[in-house]
Amino acid sequence: MHYAAILGFGTVGSGVAEALMINADTMNRKTDGITLKYIVDVRDFPDSPFAGLLTKDFSVVENDPDVDMVVETIGGVGIAAEFTRRALRAGKSVITSNKELVAKHGCELMALAEEHGANYLFEASVGGGIPMLRTVVYNLGAEKITEFFGILNGTTNYILTQMFRNGMSFSAALARARELGYSEADPTADIDGIDACRKVAILCSLITGRQTPVDTISVEGISGVSVEDVEFAASMGCTIRLLGHAYFGGDGKVRACVAPHLIPSKVLLSGVEDVMNGLHIRSEAAGDVMLYGAGAGKLPTASAIVSDMFCLAGNRRDGAAFSWGPPSEERCGNISDLPFSWYVRVSPADGWEEKQSGLHLFAQKDGKLAYYTDEMTEEALLSRFAGQVILSRFRIIR
């Protein structure tokens, strides 16, 4: 029997307590079983069915030799980092959904875990209930992954879906997302692509075995996507989605970005709507593989945490491990080096010559011109439009 403690009894933390109950039969049949022994939170929850497990004192968990799994759902890089380090030093494995902490200090924390015979697992930090991490590390672990692109943030996908489906403006769609509780009180990390960037960093680090620092990933949010872009994209059979997009070159470099992209309808990811997430992975032998599911939400996120606990409880500690080494500057490339087909919306000024090599005008409206281009780098693209005000430019997925 394994004993677990949950740190932080918010949405995800209480979801883990619930998911452990839902999955108890399966867990007991396939593993040594897990008993939830403590929940650590500074708040009181007198009416919770788990009230008897609550404590405000983390050192009770830290000093209980029975506890071998600690679930950290506090969030942020402050107290969460401290408790994680203390738990790992006490030889307890830590399981988390905290993408900020993993993207920033994952390398250090995994090394600390290894040093103390424990694991630091974080399937829930990317893609909610979709097993994205274990798929890239294990299921496709033998593959030369050449590219991935994914919808990794539910809030922005909800907003873009509303803009597409109902012609809503960005701000109206954001207001709607807030009403429905899909958006944080401060939606900046979602809207500006910061949340997705952390997830791209985690995926790239796992794929390459080297930490990919978040500041090596080019990031652009969705506030520049207009209803006009949505209409132009739809007229060429594409949706616009905020994608995390990474290339793994033969030169060993990772080139990644988070940015709005056009996705042709023939690519299945174009149909991923609302708060759902999806990850499309391209590799040399397996070809195209796509994973889809609930990228957020209480139970799906909790289920991913429980999947990590399941690995540990099944005594598959080595088979469950995630790891990567420290960053290597020469491995960090810039996605601007790579050629893409682009969508461009411009408001042409004097002297604009419509016909330039590699540009294809496909629509116009209210004096705005919409182009798609042959494959070219961002620099080559900008030189074509020198002196013009580019209103939007988004990459088009192949």
Add this chain to the structure above:
Amino acid sequence: MHYAAILGFGTVGSGVAEALMINADTMNRKTDGITLKYIVDVRDFPDSPFAGLLTKDFSVVENDPDVDMVVETIGGVGIAAEFTRRALRAGKSVITSNKELVAKHGCELMALAEEHGANYLFEASVGGGIPMLRTVVYNLGAEKITEFFGILNGTTNYILTQMFRNGMSFSAALARARELGYSEADPTADIDGIDACRKVAILCSLITGRQTPVDTISVEGISGVSVEDVEFAASMGCTIRLLGHAYFGGDGKVRACVAPHLIPSKVLLSGVEDVMNGLHIRSEAAGDVMLYGAGAGKLPTASAIVSDMFCLAGNRRDGAAFSWGPPSEERCGNISDLPFSWYVRVSPADGWEEKQSGLHLFAQKDGKLAYYTDEMTEEALLSRFAGQVILSRFRIIR
């Protein structure tokens, strides 16, 4: 270092040799490495770059203590079963794409492997390059899976896609599939749903831990799908696909079928076209998860075999294992017990009363009527249409 032999140098076998070369860097970085030592085939391949590895004598492999992995791509349940048993008895792990053998003798072969300290692995037997099996066994291993439905056969999906996209008849689309090499010389196992049925049996056995005999799965192929069905389905925003579909009830019973289904466009699987495959899994905590990719083809299938070899070479023998126990009659239910919403096409005869409870007429053409129904069992459905000739009846995915 591990040493491997490939039995059968056909499409998949030669793909494995190729995929091992493509993935050599990744394998060497993450595992102890694998060297391909023998290829066993009765034929000669003097021009193959692997000609030096070829032998006609399986006992060379059997008696070489260096070889710890044997890849069986012979197919069928004759010589393939014999060589598999001999390899396992010699303590060598066997990796295969042979769904017929796995569905029929998997339980015995996994027990034999265990007895001799080896593994019997078959990720490639279902879903080609898509890691379907490891996902249900490990990534979603803690989950209470309640239902899955999947496009598990590329040939039939190609035919149905052609019927939808180009209005082709079934026989014209089959002829086209043959021209393109998507169909076997004898396409019966594909068309009649037998291939998909074996894959459903393997998935159900892994999910429940009990062998699901193929003859407990209700099977209907696609030869009854007409162009008229395709048109009616499209008019209600659905595609028709051959699905493997299984329910895992609270009573412990598995209820499964292979049959054409209508899939509404809001379900992502409806967009899986041509020879691509997809599996939609519903579970209590994780919610909906879908996997998509190349379900067949030389390199994708080979990549799945290599993913099994990767697990073994990474010394994750326990973390890689598949297993299930012998069948249990009380666990085998009948999908006819369950209520569904149905699509029905009828050519009404005298005395037909159009308006009956639970039936909704949504289209008519050339004297044929098309209905969708409220949720009801097959028996209840048939009683509504007593005395009428039902031309087609297909379940509709929720």
